[in-house]
Amino acid sequence: MLRSCAPRLRTLGALRGLTGGARPAVGDAGPALLIPQGFSANGVTGSIRLEIPSIRDWTESWSKEIRLLFDQFMKKCEDGSWKRVPSYRYISPQDSKPTKEEGQMSRARIFSRSYDDGLGFEFVMFHNDVEKRTVCFFQGGPHLQGPSGLLHGGALATMIDVTGGVTAVMTGEFVMTANLNINFKRPIPLGSVIVINSQIDKVEGRKFFVSCDVQSVDEKTLYSNATGLFISLDPEKK
Numbered sequence: 355m356l357r358s359c360a361p362r363l364r365t366l367g368a369l370r371g372l373t374g375g376a377r378p379a380v381g382d383a384g385p386a387l388l389i390p391q392g393f394s395a396n397g398v399t400g401s402i403r404l405e406i407p408s409i410r411d412w413t414e415s416w417s418k419e420i421r422l423l424f425d426q427f428m429k430k431c432e433d434g435s436w437k438r439v440p441s442y443r444y445i446s447p448q449d450s451k452p453t454k455e456e457g458q459m460s461r462a463r464i465f466s467r468s469y470d471d472g473l474g475f476e477f478v479m480f481h482n483d484v485e486k487r488t489v490c491f492f493q494g495g496p497h498l499q500g501p502s503g504l505l506h507g508g509a510l511a512t513m514i515d516v517t518g519g520v521t522a523v524m525t526g527e528f529v530m531t532a533n534l535n536i537n538f539k540r541p542i543p544l545g546s547v548i549v550i551n552s553q554i555d556k557v558e559g560r561k562f563f564v565s566c567d568v569q570s571v572d573e574k575t576l577y578s579n580a581t582g583l584f585i586s587l588d589p590e591k592k
């Protein structure tokens with residue numbers, strides 16, 4: 355299915371030097387990086403648009419807590435030890451042949467970036483190359499409710515998947531999630547800010563073994579922990 359994207363998506367490796375640096379000025383939508391070559395997924399050719407973080411992150415929806423964490427880590431980016439991970443928005447089927455499905459597919463959005471500001475997945479990630487780890491600050495909006503007043507487990511699973519996937523992708527390989535195991539230990543209040551720490555424990559060939567923990571900002575509550583297996587696509591398998 356997605357195998358044909360493997361060699362082309364290796365260009366993701368170029369991302370590793372792209373992030374960090376100062377926050378764009380107010381009103382700056384931020385530059386965007388379109389991975390140059392398209393890829394095929396389910397017969398649709400598209401591209402992933404990666405946006406250098408923009409002022410979007412500073413909408414009213416962000417609590418003081420997540421802004422503070424954002425500022426702290428932007429400071430850490432100044433010496434190059436941490437890099438801010440680019441955002442990514444949507445797959446554009448601009449090269450696809452006209453088909454009945456095209457109309458629907460042209461509306462494709464990356465799931466974790468598909469909600470209006472503040473309603474869904476509000477997050478920012480930073481990556482440390484040396485430590486091979488990623489930290490994600492996540493604030494789940496009101497449309498991610500599960501049990502009343504609490505974050506839906508699937509929403510958390512999405513964020514664990516994305517954070518773990520990014521941790522592997524930042525090594526320069528494009529990966530797919532093969533396995534995720536999550537222990538949900540404590541419920542997460544909807545709208546609260548949580549910290550997802552993800553690291554690569556082991557790499558075996560194309561297999562990236564990643565672990566994650568999900569904590570409150572004060573680190574007093576361990577909400578969840580998880581392990582994941584991410585596999586880079588084999589260019590030999592078409």
Ligand SMILES: CCCCCCCCCCCC(=O)SCCNC(=O)CCNC(=O)[C@H](O)C(C)(C)COP(=O)(O)OP(=O)(O)OC[C@H]1O[C@@H](n2cnc3c(N)ncnc32)[C@H](O)[C@@H]1OP(=O)(O)O
Pocket residue numbers: 369439440442515516519520523529530531532533559560561583585586587588591
């Ligand atoms: C900057 C931001 C950018 C962007 C950041 C992007 C972040 C992405 C986050 C979201 C990611 C997703 O949602 S991904 C969508 C959900 N996932 C999927 O749809 C994946 C569906 N599955 C697949 O397409 C395939 O199974 C693959 C690609 C995962 C693997 O297929 P394959 O390439 O043919 O691999 P295969 O030869 O079978 O296996 C290779 C090795 O892995 C092992 N293996 C394979 N599957 C498993 C498994 N489930 N559990 C254990 N082990 C496994 C095999 O035993 C073998 O071990 P050995 O014999 O070598 O020892």
